[in-house]
Amino acid sequence: MKKLALISVSDKTNIVDFARELIQLDYEILATGNTAKLLNENKVSCTEISNFTSSPEIFSGRVKTLNPRIFGGILMRRNNENDLKEASANNIFPIDIVCVNLYPFPEVVNRNDISHEEKIENIDIGGPSLIRAAAKNYEHVSILTDPDQYELFIEELKNGKVTLKTRKLLAYSAFAYTSYYDTLIANYLEEKFQLPGKGLRINYRSSINLRYGENPHQSAFLFGNFTEYFEILNGRELSYNNIVDLVSAVEIINDLERNSCVIVKHTNPCGAAVGTEPSDAFELALSSDPVSAFGGIVAFNEEIDQKTAEKLNEIFLEIVCAPSFSEKALQILQLKKNRRIIKVKKYPSPEELQFKNIPGGILAQTKDNSNFDEISLKLVTDREVSPDELSDLKFAWVICKHTKSNAIVYVKNKKVLGVGAGQTSRIDSAKIGAEKAKQFGHDLNGAVAASDAFFPFSDGVLEISSHGITAIIQPGGSVKDEEVIKAANEKNISMLFTGIRNFKH
Numbered sequence: 001m002k003k004l005a006l007i008s009v010s011d012k013t014n015i016v017d018f019a020r021e022l023i024q025l026d027y028e029i030l031a032t033g034n035t036a037k038l039l040n041e042n043k044v045s046c047t048e049i050s051n052f053t054s055s056p057e058i059f060s061g062r063v064k065t066l067n068p069r070i071f072g073g074i075l076m077r078r079n080n081e082n083d084l085k086e087a088s089a090n091n092i093f094p095i096d097i098v099c100v101n102l103y104p105f106p107e108v109v110n111r112n113d114i115s116h117e118e119k120i121e122n123i124d125i126g127g128p129s130l131i132r133a134a135a136k137n138y139e140h141v142s143i144l145t146d147p148d149q150y151e152l153f154i155e156e157l158k159n160g161k162v163t164l165k166t167r168k169l170l171a172y173s174a175f176a177y178t179s180y181y182d183t184l185i186a187n188y189l190e191e192k193f194q195l196p197g198k199g200l201r202i203n204y205r206s207s208i209n210l211r212y213g214e215n216p217h218q219s220a221f222l223f224g225n226f227t228e229y230f231e232i233l234n235g236r237e238l239s240y241n242n243i244v245d246l247v248s249a250v251e252i253i254n255d256l257e258r259n260s261c262v263i264v265k266h267t268n269p270c271g272a273a274v275g276t277e278p279s280d281a282f283e284l285a286l287s288s289d290p291v292s293a294f295g296g297i298v299a300f301n302e303e304i305d306q307k308t309a310e311k312l313n314e315i316f317l318e319i320v321c322a323p324s325f326s327e328k329a330l331q332i333l334q335l336k337k338n339r340r341i342i343k344v345k346k347y348p349s350p351e352e353l354q355f356k357n358i359p360g361g362i363l364a365q366t367k368d369n370s371n372f373d374e375i376s377l378k379l380v381t382d383r384e385v386s387p388d389e390l391s392d393l394k395f396a397w398v399i400c401k402h403t404k405s406n407a408i409v410y411v412k413n414k415k416v417l418g419v420g421a422g423q424t425s426r427i428d429s430a431k432i433g434a435e436k437a438k439q440f441g442h443d444l445n446g447a448v449a450a451s452d453a454f455f456p457f458s459d460g461v462l463e464i465s466s467h468g469i470t471a472i473i474q475p476g477g478s479v480k481d482e483e484v485i486k487a488a489n490e491k492n493i494s495m496l497f498t499g500i501r502n503f504k505h
Contacts, residue, residue, distance in 0.1 A: 002028055002093050003025075003026055003027045003028065003096060004027065004028050004030060004073065004093055004094065004095045004096065004097075005019075005022050005027045005028070005029055005030070005095070005096065005097035005098070005099065006029075006030045006031070006049075006065075006070070006073075006074075006095050006097070006098045006099065006100070006130070007019060007029055007030070007031045007032075007035050007039075007046070007099045007100075008031065008032040008035055008049075008065065008099075008100050008126075008127065008130065009035055009099060009100060009101045010101055010102055010103050010104055010124075010127075011101045011104075011147065012035065012038055013147040014147045014150055015035065015038070015039075015099070015147070016038065016039065016042045016044060017150075018099065018147075018150045018154070019031075019039055019044045019046065020044055021154045021157075022097065022154075023044065023045060025154075025157055025158065027096075027097065028047065029044070029045065029046035029047065030046065030047050030048075030049055030052050030070075030095070031046040031047070031048060031049065032048070032049050032057075032064050032065060033048065033049075033050075033057055033061060033064065036048045036049075049064055049065055049067075049070065050064065052069065052070075053067040053069045053070060055067055062125070063126070064126060065126040065129070065130055066125075066126055066129065068090065068092065069090075069091070069092055069093075070095070070130070071129070071130075071133055072086075072087060072090065072092040073087075073092050073093055073094055073095035074095050074098060074130065074133045074134050074137060074141055075133050075136070075137050076092065076094055076137075076140075077137070077139075077140065078094060078140045079140075094140070095141070096140065096141055096142065097141070097142050097144070098130055098131070098133075098134035098141060098142070098143045098144070099143075099144040099145075100127050100130045100131050100134075100143070100144075100145060101127070101145050101146065101147075101177075102124040102127040102128065102131075102177075102178075102181055103121075103122045103123065103124040103127065104122060105119070105122045105123055105124070105181065105184060105185060106180075106181065106184055108122050109184055109185075109188050116192065119188070123185055124181070128178045128181065128182070131143055131145060131174045131177065131178055132174070132175070132178060134171075134174065135170075135171040135172075135174040135175050136171075138164075138167045138168055138170070138171035139164065139167070141167070142162050142166070142167050142170055143167075143170050143171060143174045144170060145170075145173060145174050145177045146173065146177070149170065149173070153166070153170075179203055180203050180205060183201045183202075183203035184203075186201055187201060200362060200364065202355075202362075204223035204224035204225075205223065205224070206221060206222075206223055207222045207223060207224060207225075207226055207227075208221075208222050208237075209221055209222075210222055210237070210238070210239055210240050210243075211237060211239050211240075212239065212240065213240045214240055214241060218240075220239075220240040222243070226243075228345065228346070229344070229345055229346055229347075229348065230246070230321075230342050230343065230344060230345060231342070231343040231345055232340060232341070232342060233325070233330065233334075233341040233342065233343055234330075234333065234334045234337075234339065234340065234341040235319075235336075235337070235338055235339050235340035235341060236338045236340065238319075238340060241266075242297070242318060242319060242340065244267060245264050245265070245266065245267055245296075245297045245318075245319070246297055246299075246319055246321060246342060247348070248264050248267040248268075248297075248402065249262055249263075249264040249297045249298070249299035249319075249321065250299055250321065250344055250347065250348070251348065251402060252264070252269055252272070252299070252398070252399070252402040253299040253300065253301045254301070254347045254348075255398045255401070255402070256272070256274065256301060256395075256398060257274055258301060258302060259274060259275050259276065259277060259278060259280075259281050259301075259302055260272070260273070260274045260275075260281055260300070260301055261273060261275065261278065261281035261282045261284070261285040261298065261299070261300050262285060262298070262299050262399075263285050263286065263288070263289075263292075263293045263296045263297070263298045263299075264296055264297045264298075264299070265292050265293070265295070265296045265297075267404065268403050268404055268419065268421045268422065269399050269402060269403060269416065269419060270288065270289045270292035270293055270296060270419060271285040271286055271287070271288030271289050271290075271292070271293055271416055272285050272288065272395075272399050272415070272416045273285040273288065273414060273415040273416065274395065274414040274415070277302075277305075277307075277308075278300050278302050278303070278304055278305060278307075278308040278322075279305070279307045279308040279311055281300070282298065282300075282308055282311055282312065283311060284415045285298070285415070285416070286315070287415075287440065288415065288416040288417065288418075288419075288440070288442075289416075289418075289419070289436060289439075289440060290315075290440065291440075293315065293317075294315065294316055295316055295317070295318055296317060296318065297317070297318055297319040297321070298312065298317050298319070298320050298321070299321045299322070299344075300321070300322040300323075301322075301323065302322070302323070303322060303323065303324040303325065303326060303329075304320070304322045304324070304325045304326065304329045304333075305326050305328075305329055306326060306328040306329050306332065308329065309325075309326075309328070309329035309330075309332040309333050310332060312333060313332060313333065313335065313336060317339060318339070318340065319339070319340040319341075319342055320333060320339065320340070320341050320342070321341075321342035321343070321344055322342075322343070322344065323343070323344050324343065325341070325343065350367055350369045351367075352367065353365065353366060353367075354366075354367055368401065368502060368504070370401065370500045370502065372394050372397055372398065375498045375499065375500055376498075376499060377496050377497070377498060378476070378496065378497040378498075378499070379494070379495070379496055380476065380481075380485050380488075380495050380496070380497050381485060381488045381489050381493065381494050381495040382489050382492075383489075383492055383493065383494040384494060385471055385494045385496060389448055389470060389471045389494065391414065392411045392412060392413065392414060392447070392448045392471075393411075393448050393450065393471055393473045393496060395411050395414045396409045396410070396411035396416075396448055396449065396450035396473065397450045397473050397498070397502075399411070399416055399419070399450070400450035400451065400452050400502065401452065401502040401504070402504065403419060403421045403422075403452065403504065404421045404422035404504050404505070405422065405452050405453065405503045405504055405505060406420075406422070406423050406424070406425065406426045406428075406429045406452065406453065407419070407420065407421050407422075407429060407450075407451070407452040407502075407504070408420040408426065408429040408430045408432075408433045408449060408450070408451055408460075408464070409433065409449065409450045410433050410434065410437055410442075410444060410447050410448070410449050410467075410469070411447060411448055411449075411450070412442075412443075412444070412446060412447035412448070417436075417437040417442040417444060417447055418432075418433035418434055418435070418436040418437030418438075418442065418444070419432075419433050419436060420432035420433030420434075420436070426451065426453070426455060426456065426460050427457075427459050427460045427463055430449075430460050430463045430464050431463060433449075434463070434464075434467045437467075443468075444467040444468045444469060445467075445468030446468065446470055447467075447468065447469055447470070448469060448470065448471040448472065448473070449464050449469050449471075449472045449473075450472070450473045450474070451472065451473070451474040451475075452475075452501065452502040452503060452504065453474070453475055453501050453502070453503060454474055454475050454476055454477045454478040454481070454484075454501070455474060455478060455480070455484045456478055456480060457480055457483070457484070458480065458483045458484050458486070458487035460484075461484055461487045461488050461491070461493070461495075462487055462491070464493075465487075465488070465491035465493050469493065470493060470494065471493060471494040471495070471496070472488065472493060472494070472495045472496070473495075473496045473498060474495070474496075474497065474498070475497065475498050475499060475500055475501045475502075476497030476498070476499065477497075477499070477501070
């Protein structure tokens with residue numbers, strides 16, 4: 001009986017050599033139009049699908065493989081008497097090897113230079129059907145969907161037989177491939193047609209295995225397109241914690257004005273400032289809490305120059321990230337062989353959902369895209385807010401938004417003086433932030449404070465006022481608001497309500 005292999009590939013990497021190997025192993029090749037053309041040009045014997053089925057490719061190639069002789073040859077059960085009889089009656093021969101990859105929809109879906117109509121034409125129909133049919137019949141058929149599979153498959157075939165274990169693995173890979181492909185199509189059409197999603201589709205391809213998770217005894221994996229957002233220019237491979245902290249730093253710096261610097265430790269900002277230039281911003285941010293900054297992640301929203309690089313090399317930092325680096329700065333930073341240097345290629349989309357896995361499901365939410373300039377501020381105290389205080393309050397509000405709850409942030413001259421983060425009591429956060437400031441010699445007199453949620457009692461305001469703070473920004477909305485406002489007035493403190501809570505768990 002004939003030994004048939006079907007080849008229909010969009011990505012033609014190594015396909016000519018693969019087909020030659022199959023022919024040497026006594027397989028006859030069936031191929032679709034462009035694949036057949038390439039094989040013929042390279043003097044590889046093959047039969048076009050249209051000649052094999054006696055049915056022409058129609059509708060500009062939209063229909064070419066959808067034929068009983070093709071799908072019957074793939075799906076027939078070789079150990080089933082009825083299938084064998086029907087195959088014989090209908091002149092159907094078994095197709096034991098199917099090599100298919102799909103139109104490049106994943107490569108075109110996000111391109112702005114390609115029209116919707118062109119993207120639709122890049123949705124493969126026959127290919128997924130062939131792949132699924134072959135994968136379903138893995139007991140008898142080998143399905144190859146990736147050029148990286150060819151070499152090992154040929155080696156096994158030369159040994160006399162492709163094992164069931166290999167066919168199972170190829171079938172799994174095939175269904176994973178079509179699942180990924182279909183997810184991209186569904187996500188694209190949902191967004192394009194502005195349809196309400198009826199399910200959550202998460203289907204990222206594995207990128208790399210990380211060294212370990214949050215702790216050495218935990219395994220960790222990176223999925224998706226991390227390199228679309230970040231380029232690693234130097235240093236050891238990134239760890240799970242590195243990536244989590246990196247993303248936190250980038251989200252903060254993206255919210256700050258130009259010539260800002262932020263230093264992050266365990267996802268919380270331990271230093272942040274606006275400077276006249278990057279080097280100035282870094283020195284100010286570092287002075288916020290130089291102890292916590294050790295081994296931290298530092299992020300900029302301007303190019304790092306030589307002067308800044310020289311200052312960065314004076315302290316141990318896990319990661320330095322920025323939108324760009326001067327040539328000299330990069331040379332200096334690369335003197336620290338293990339330090340990761342990350343170029344931020346683009347910032348995360350504000351439209352992306354955030355996820356947390358829970359037993360039996362997933363929690364999803366939109367990002368906290370609250371913007372200070374879009375908030376309706378309400379002065380609730382007798383004392384007015386000066387322009388300088390308002391500028392500092394804005395800066396403090398941004399930093400507080402990105403700090404784990406309960407959060408209190410002290411700021412003066414657009415520089416963080418102290419942070420109280422992640423406490424179970426808001427007054428504890430107020431005390432810790434003030435203690436941090438005093439630990440490093442920062443004068444809180446004339447500084448401002450931000451709180452990520454309302455003060456449930458007046459004790460938090462009284463604690464803050466005891467350190468010389470002149471203005472507070474907070475959401476408001478507590479049943480004790482009048483008591484809190486009264487305490488602020490008694491201490492001659494300005495207080496602004498934002499109406500926006502910024503919890504971060």
